[in-house]
Amino acid sequence: MVNRFNEFMERYFMPVAGKLAEQRHLKSVRDGIIATMPLLIIGSVFLIISSPPIESWAEFMKPYAQTLSIPVNATFGLLGLIAVFSIAYSLAKSYGMDELSAGVLSVATFFVATPLTEEGNIPLNLMGSEGLFIAIVLAIFTVEVFRFFENKNVVIRMPEGVPPSVWRAFTALIPGAVIIFIVWGVDLLLRHFFDLSLHGVVAAILRQPLEAMGSSLWGAVIAIILIHLLWSFGIHGISVVASVMAPIWYSLTEQNVAAQQAGEELPYIIGQPFMAIWWAVGGSGMALALTILFVWRARSRHLKGLGRGSIWASFFNISEPIVFGAPIVMNPLLFLPFILAPLTVGIITYFSMSLGFVGKPYVIVPWTTPPPFSGILTTGDWRGGVLMMINIIVAICIYYPFFRLYDKKLLEEEQASESVAATTES
Amino acid sequence: MKITLLCALGMSTSLLVERMKKAANRRELDVKIEAHSVEEIDRQLKDSDVILLGPQIRYKKKELYKKAEEEKVPIAIIDMQAYGATDGEKVLDQALHLKK
Numbered sequence: 001m002v003n004r005f006n007e008f009m010e011r012y013f014m015p016v017a018g019k020l021a022e023q024r025h026l027k028s029v030r031d032g033i034i035a036t037m038p039l040l041i042i043g044s045v046f047l048i049i050s051s052p053p054i055e056s057w058a059e060f061m062k063p064y065a066q067t068l069s070i071p072v073n074a075t076f077g078l079l080g081l082i083a084v085f086s087i088a089y090s091l092a093k094s095y096g097m098d099e100l101s102a103g104v105l106s107v108a109t110f111f112v113a114t115p116l117t118e119e120g121n122i123p124l125n126l127m128g129s130e131g132l133f134i135a136i137v138l139a140i141f142t143v144e145v146f147r148f149f150e151n152k153n154v155v156i157r158m159p160e161g162v163p164p165s166v167w168r169a170f171t172a173l174i175p176g177a178v179i180i181f182i183v184w185g186v187d188l189l190l191r192h193f194f195d196l197s198l199h200g201v202v203a204a205i206l207r208q209p210l211e212a213m214g215s216s217l218w219g220a221v222i223a224i225i226l227i228h229l230l231w232s233f234g235i236h237g238i239s240v241v242a243s244v245m246a247p248i249w250y251s252l253t254e255q256n257v258a259a260q261q262a263g264e265e266l267p268y269i270i271g272q273p274f275m276a277i278w279w280a281v282g283g284s285g286m287a288l289a290l291t292i293l294f295v296w297r298a299r300s301r302h303l304k305g306l307g308r309g310s311i312w313a314s315f316f317n318i319s320e321p322i323v324f325g326a327p328i329v330m331n332p333l334l335f336l337p338f339i340l341a342p343l344t345v346g347i348i349t350y351f352s353m354s355l356g357f358v359g360k361p362y363v364i365v366p367w368t369t370p371p372p373f374s375g376i377l378t379t380g381d382w383r384g385g386v387l388m389m390i391n392i393i394v395a396i397c398i399y400y401p402f403f404r405l406y407d408k409k410l411l412e413e414e415q416a417s418e419s420v421a422a423t424t425e426s
Numbered sequence: 427m428k429i430t431l432l433c434a435l436g437m438s439t440s441l442l443v444e445r446m447k448k449a450a451n452r453r454e455l456d457v458k459i460e461a462h463s464v465e466e467i468d469r470q471l472k473d474s475d476v477i478l479l480g481p482q483i484r485y486k487k488k489e490l491y492k493k494a495e496e497e498k499v500p501i502a503i504i505d506m507q508a509y510g511a512t513d514g515e516k517v518l519d520q521a522l523h524l525k526k
Contacts, residue, residue, distance in 0.1 A: 018485040031465075234506060236434045236482040309512070313441060320438030320482060324510035329481075368437075 010233075017230065017240050024094050029136055030243045032087030033250055036079055037364075040250075043075030044363045047257060048380060069261055076257045077124060079250065080131025084110040087139035095147055101172040105179060106142040110135060112183045113198040115191075126199060129254030132247060133210070134202040142179050149175035207251070214248035217350050220270045224279055224346050228339040231284050231319075234329040238284060242275075249275050256362035260380075266360040269353045273361035273378035279346040281371045281392055283319020286341040288371065289395030290334075291322055293403045300410035316368045326406075333409070337402045341395040348391060358383045428458040429521045430470045431504070432490075433480030436463040442504075445514025446521075453518075464490070471497040476521045481506045500524040 020026065050061060050068035061068070085103040092102035113134060117123050150171075158167035183198070190196045213219045223241050230237030242249075253271035260266060282288020291314040294307025303326070310321035328334045352358045359381035365374055375388030429446070431439040440461035450457050462470055464483050467490060471477065477499055479490060484503050494501035502524055508516040 014485050015488070018488060022486055022489050231482075234481050235485050239434050239483070240485070310441075313438070318438050320433070320480070321441060321510075321512065324481065324506060325512070327506070327510045329506065329510070 013233075014235070017235060021240050021243050023243075025091065025140055026243045028091035028094055028140075029087055030246055031090040032083055032139070033246055035086040035090075036082050036250075039075040039082065040079070040364045041366060043072045043257075044365065046071040047076075047260065048363060048377065050261075072257065072261060073124065076254050077128045079128050079254050080135040081107070081110065081127045083132055084135035084139050087136060088143050091140060091143045092146070095143070097143070097147060097150065098171065101169070101176075102143050102146055105146065105172055105176045106139045108176075109138045109142050109179055109183050112180055113138060113187055115197050115199065125258075128258065129251040130203070130207075131199070132251045132254075133207040134199055136247060137202055137206070138183065141183075145179050145182070146172070146175045149178070210248050211252060214245060215252050215268045215270045217270070217347070220274065220346060220350070221343065223275065224343055225339060228285055228342060231323060232328060232330070232335050232338060234324065238276075238280075245275070246272075253362060253364060256360060260362050266362055269350055269360050271361060272364055274346075274349070276367045277317075277365065277369070277374045277378055278349045278361070278388075278391075279342040280317060280319075280367075281345075281374075281388060281395075282314040283317045283322070284342070285319060285323070285328065285338040286345055286392070286395035286399075287319035287322045288314045288317075289341060289392050290326070290337075290399050290403065292392075293396060293399055294322075294326075297403070298407050300407050300414055302410050302414070303407055315370045317370070317374075318368070331406075333402055333406045337399045341398045344398060345391040345395055348394060349387065352387050353379075358387045427456070427475045427525065428460070428473060429476045429478065429518075430474040431459070431461045431478045431480065432464045432467060432470065432483070433461070434464060434483055436461045436466075438482075439480050439504075442509065442512050442514065442517060445512050446518045447514070449514040449518045455518075457518075467493055471499050474499055476524050477501040478517065478521055478524075479503045481509055 046068050050065045050072065084106050088106035089099045089103035092099040110131070111122075114123065114126050114131070158170060187198045190198060190201065223245060227237035227241050230240055249270070249272045252268045253273065256266045256268055256271060279286065282291060291307050291311050294303045295311055296307075298304040298307055306322070306325045310325065313319075313321050323329060326334060328338050349358075353360050359379040361378040361384075363378050363380060365377050369377065371392065372385035372388045375384040375386075376382055378384065431443055433439040443459050443461045446459050450459065460470075464479070464486065467477070471494060477490075477494055479487070479501065481503055483490075487503065491501055502520065504517055505520060507513075508520070
């Protein structure tokens with residue numbers, strides 16, 4: 001029965017997961033957004049300094065907040081602008097096209113679609129997460145039209161001997177002009193006849209529904225279940241799910257950053273830190289809890305050894321040694337708590353934050369940040385650290401009965417094989 | 427000879443790489459063993475003699491195998507049990523066997 005199910009998954013489910021993760025456009029969007037990650041982490045450092053978790057310190061920092069917000073605006077605040085370039089760049093690269101021309105062109109397209117403020121300035125608010133989804137649309141549009149022209153060979157060709165940097169600039173000329181003309185024309189028509197802008201249309205049909213779904217508890221619950229289902233078949237679950245969800249999670253977090261800077265209440269609980277850190281202490285499945293049980297309570301040699309060997313990896317949120325070593329993969333005994341523990345922790349965290357016991361997360365930290373620091377840093381609230389410790393204890397309790405059963409089974413097997421070895425020796 | 431292990435980020439396989447290096451030392455083999463992110467496959471294909479994939483990224487098998495075949499580099503997925511047990515000896519055997 002179990003084998004048949006596995007076979008079914010390997011044959012039908014695996015290729016779908018593979019296609020999803022390897023789908024060219026999704027992959028380019030993900031890679032493009034991952035490219036902004038270092039900037040977001042740097043921005044987070046300044047964000048913590050300018051609005052620290054300690055009241056008296058925050059009061060002290062107030063006069064400098066304006067100055068300190070410059071690096072934050074230049075990182076988080078430009079998420080959309082940077083993404084349009086890096087997404088077009090990775091998509092063009094995947095096609096083997098001239099990635100630099102595509103990136104440069106898409107930035108121009110992005111600005112064509114962006115309405116200026118009444119004073120004629122570039123609106124900063126549309127450069128950040130508000131501009132992220134239109135950035136995705138425009139980057140893909142730019143590269144696809146560019147590619148269409150290249151395939152049809154409607155580009156200016158230079159004679160042999162002209163340096164590549166020169167002919168490259170000319171290759172982009174015709175498609176570039178057409179792309180900019182189309183975007184400009186569409187935006188103009190929308191504005192003239194419907195009093196709408198491209199930004200507004202993308203927000204209404206793409207951004208708002210996706211964010212409503214992504215920011216809801218149900219959205220998070222479904223994502224968590226899916227990630228752990230994938231892991232229990234030995235597939236890197238978060239990679240697969242994030243290939244679709246990452247833009248939404250980043251966008252939500254950036255809005256929290258903006259609210260934090262403005263001194264307003266944070267709008268969202270779900271976002272990048274929630275999905276990368278909060279239910280994944282020790283890696284997917286709250287694996288640190290299980291590793292602690294292995295070290296602390298295991299009687300079988302296998303689990304004790306595995307626990308001791310992987311406790312440090314687990315502390316830094318790397319769960320593969322446990323997932324494949326215990327193993328959790330294809331193991332009916334550990335499968336259930338592996339899904340239940342992160343799910344319960346996710347729900348506890350969500351309600352602790354929505355009821356105001358703990359601050360909502362707005363800071364992006366590297367996913368290898370160990371607990372409880374990750375809990376304190378992401379929320380900018382010391383109670384975040386306390387909640388994270390409680391979460392670990394809850395996860396230990398969920399794992400405990402299943403762990404006991406499995407440990408007992410392994411111990412019996414070990415003893416049986418030892419007694420066999422002993423009888424054959426004597 | 428260079429053996430390259432690829433997984434999602436090159437972190438979890440790096441634990442296995444350490445074990446494999448020890449195993450290679452014991453056998454007095456002259457091999458270079460490295461762990462990298464799967465995103466680097468193009469670069470790694472250029473100078474690796476064998477590529478091994480972490481089982482958690484086997485859903486990308488089709489595309490990765492195609493790339494490796496084009497470069498004529500032998501490729502395989504690490505045996506899941508050996509991966510779980512971080513059995514350096516066994517995975518080293520798997521790599522050496524592939525090269526033959």
